[in-house]
Amino acid sequence: MKNYQSKNINSIPYFFSGFWYKDPPKDVSLDGYRIDNVIHYTDLVIGIYFGIVVAALAYFIFKYRASLGHKAEYDHGNSRKNVMFTGGLGLLVFFSVDAVIEKMAFKDLKEAFWNFPKTENVIRIEVMPQQFAWNFCYAGPDNEFGTDDDIIPSQNQMHIPVNTPVVVQIASWDVIHSFYLPNFRIKQDATPGMITALWFQATETGVFDIACAELCGNSHYKMKGFLTVESEEDFQSWLSENTPEESQDDWDDWGDEDEEDTGVPEDWGWAWKEIK
Amino acid sequence: MNQTLTVKDPFGTATTGKLAMWLFLAMDAITFAAILMGGIYLRLRTDMWGDAGQVLNIPLTSFNTFLLIMSSFTMVMALDAIKKNDIKGLKLFLSLTILGGVSFLGIQIYEYAHFIIGNAELGQALQATGLKGDSFLWTSGTYGATFYATTSFHGLHVLTGVIYLSVIFYQSNKGMYSSANYDRIEIAGLFWHFVDLVWILVFTIIYLI
Amino acid sequence: MSGHQKSFWTKYIFSTDHKMIAKQFLWLGMFFLFFGGALAMLIRWQLGYPEQPVPLIGNWMWPGDGGIINPDIYNQMFTMHGTIMIFWAITPLLIGAFGNFIIPLQIGAGDMAFPKLNLFSFWTMFLASLILLSSYLLPTGTAAGGWTSYPPLSSPAGGIPGLGQTIWTVALIFMGVSSMMGAINYITTVVRMRAPGMDYFKMPLSVWGLFLTSILNAVFVPVIAAGLVMLLLDQTIGTEFFLAGRLASGDPGDPLLFQHVFWIFGHPEVYILILPVWGIISDLLSVFSRKPAFGYRVTAIAMCTVTALSTLVWGHHMYTTGMSPLLGKSFMFLTLLISIPSAMFFLNWLGTMWKGSIHFTSPMLFSIGVIWVFGLGGLTGLYNATITADIYLHDTMFVVGHFHYTLAASVMFGSFAAIYFWFPRMFGRKLDSRLGKIHFWGTFISINFVFFNMMVLGYAGHHRRIYNPSEYSFLEPLTGLNEWISIFSFLLGVFQVVFLINMVWSMFKKERSPQNPWKATTLEWTMDYPIPHGNFEETPLVHNGPHEYSRPDIKDRDWLGQNERITV
């Protein structure tokens, strides 16, 4: 087991900075800003409304405390005026917060997250998580999945070129997992028996974490993969290193005999599902 | 002024016990609805669904359905009898109702046994669906699972009803009921009619469509 | 009714008196609240100090691992923590204990409509508890699939060893049966047993909350019961309702079916837990502001609206499963609609305090606390409801923070308020108010630190149900914060011990509470302690609404009981 070093002393500054704010992981995606924006807008309006609530609460507590010795007003708050007031404020909240974030969200879904790229220039990748690792599959020279020349790199390694849309289709080998890219602000469940999809586009090179966000067993916490974003050339050369033959060797290396029949087979991959 | 102090009751003259039975039946109906809708959901997602006409024995089950409907009818007669203070009639119709329930269960057990033991003919019918083997089990795909879950859950209700009615019968034997006191019979009747009604739904969904 | 002799057994164990059953539920709930709380402390230890031996008890509990919690145990801990807190702590406390105690008393009934059913309901729950706890005796340990227990993970093919998951399912089925019995009883009681004059719109809002809760229970517990039975069949006799892909041996079922069934129930379930709190808080704010509940009818109707809407929004837990866009958008819209009625009764709470005369007793402090924590918890629900934000936030600690604010903080504060308020009716003594203040401030400060920062963690990407957050490089900057959260949750734990001491100590203290210590108007305060079996000597006649405080037309006191008439 890994030995963990406590950071007792370092943590004192976190107390102060952490209480207020922590940066999310660096956003390296084309559309991640949209999610940050909707969250920030919600922060703002909710902050205002909650501020008003707290201010009113504090004022009432101070002004109407019984120790001042005044009598409460006998008022059921049932008058038309009162009802209109609460109803009006309810609607105000709805239109200033809910309607706005709904509009932002629907717009972002339409323009980005649910708007799969139609151009030719896309990288298509199939993802098949298993307990507890990530398997990836590239179509290979013939651009078709489920054929002999599919490229299956070693486990937990996903490479993509920068500034190119990437479409990912996901199915699960065993239980439910969830493909989570914190630096890209997206995740998508991997459910056995169905194929789900997402797309994204990287704007910076580097190596980023792939996490599993759905409880999938005792090693869920370390079901970690690595997403390498690199230049188009580096990507192509990486792909060519992973020729089909070689990747099959990789598969033979993986796992011990007992697991042979349960592991993902060498030639996995499904015919690409067209997304409408 | 005091006479204005009443409780408005939206459920009219139903007794408390009857109200509770209605509530229970509503909850039970939701459970059945969940199971049936789960089955429909699974059915829409697969093409390996058995052809009821081939796999299941529809004529026999239709007869069973008829039996259950008749037992609902005798239940009405039983209630009618006690309203006229006719204890003998009550006991007669109650026992007929119980008999109907028991026969229903018997036929269901026969049907299950037939499926579990299996035969070549059944195997062929299953094969047409994509299922393997000569016998039809709860492990025969989601089709088998749905069939057994739904029908056995209903069977459990019939069994409960039979026991319930037997208790009522025992009590009427002891002279607990009269034309002034038959609320419990009415409540038991509600349950029995419900079991009958649900069967018609189960029959339609599992056997007919 | 009350005259004849009773043995120890019929008085304390197999009692049909709703007040005694309420106390049984109370102790059952308290036991599990501390059990679940202790699990939370261990969870926090592991997250704050990953893979370090647990102090004091570690070597004794897990000698094989050198006192370190291992990943299997960790998964079992949050699974049982969630399950226990929701179904075995809050449900018995709010619905079992207070539902039983106050419904008959507040509507002026002698007992529940079906006292025997009530008895069975408790003992079924008790049996369910034994079944649940028995899973700890298995060598492979208890369930580890999360409180949501999604198949295929929770079916044998999913890889969790042993019978723990099966026993979990069975325990939950029994628990469901108990809830259904309770629901039948509560609904019938409210519909049938109200005292003359007690119209629906004269019922205290606590009763409204509990009534709506019971309706939701009646409608949705059957749904989960059906789902659990199907899961149990998958777990035991080899059906494959929820298996697909490689794990299915033949024709595939569908794991998503279980998720739908679970959340069709699961979303209403969270309102099942909070509706009683909303009602209780609305009443208590009125009592301690000495002012009628502001907009009583609006509050009642808003609560009904939330109840109705809550049945249509379950999909917001499943945005990332790949649902169709149209469905996703409808779920988002419906979810957001809930904020209108919520805002309305929320404002009414503030309205009640406005121009009141506010007494800061312990129950009032906790009620005011609910305004704060439910405000934050509810508002953070909006981030989750937003599909785009939820793509990022789903299954992170942000969601955990959101639901601890609504569930743990609001519902626990509500339960505390209720216990402080009705303790004199249950045990004839008041809880110590100095300890109560310490309990409140300690809890309020530490709970906010803990749960607010969970949301900070989540926004920083920290996903949930992970055993060791130091596995990922993007979580590196969060270790310090995680540790602080843990420190504050231990503090939170210490203050709960203060509460337990207060409860046990006050139960046995000499000084009796006056009959109506809070000068409340509702019917449960109209008789001497101990309240006899049968409650009311004669059926009360109800003349007034539940919140007649500070009426200008009575001079010598500031309240008018529901059964009183003004004599001029």
Ligand code: HEA
């Ligand atoms: C008692 C419990 C409770 C309550 C009341 C709520 C209330 C709400 N919840 Fe929450 N929720 C949970 C318990 C609860 N929730 C749990 C347990 C989970 C996770 C389960 C799991 O995955 O394990 C969850 C998860 C959850 C999700 C899924 C997240 C995910 O998994 O990705 C979503 C998404 O929409 C959501 C939304 C909401 C919304 C919109 C409300 C709304 O009802 C909130 C309405 C309230 C308000 C909007 C605030 C009050 C109003 C104001 C403060 C007024 C504003 C001011 C003025 C008028 C001036 N919740």
Ligand code: HEA
């Ligand atoms: C009503 C419900 C409820 C309540 C009250 C709580 C209360 C608390 N919960 Fe929990 N929680 C859930 C419902 C609840 N929770 C659910 C549903 C989940 C999801 C499970 C899942 O993922 O499946 C969850 C998950 C959950 C996690 C996430 C685990 C993970 O995803 O990895 C964490 C982590 O910090 C946590 C912490 C706490 C803490 C610190 C408290 C505190 O409020 C507890 C208060 C403390 C006590 C009541 C302790 C009493 C005192 C003692 C026992 C004395 C000994 C202690 C000392 C002296 C220090 N909870």
Ligand code: CUA
């Ligand atoms: Cu895979 Cu979690």
Ligand SMILES: [Cu+2]
């Ligand atoms: Cu929800």
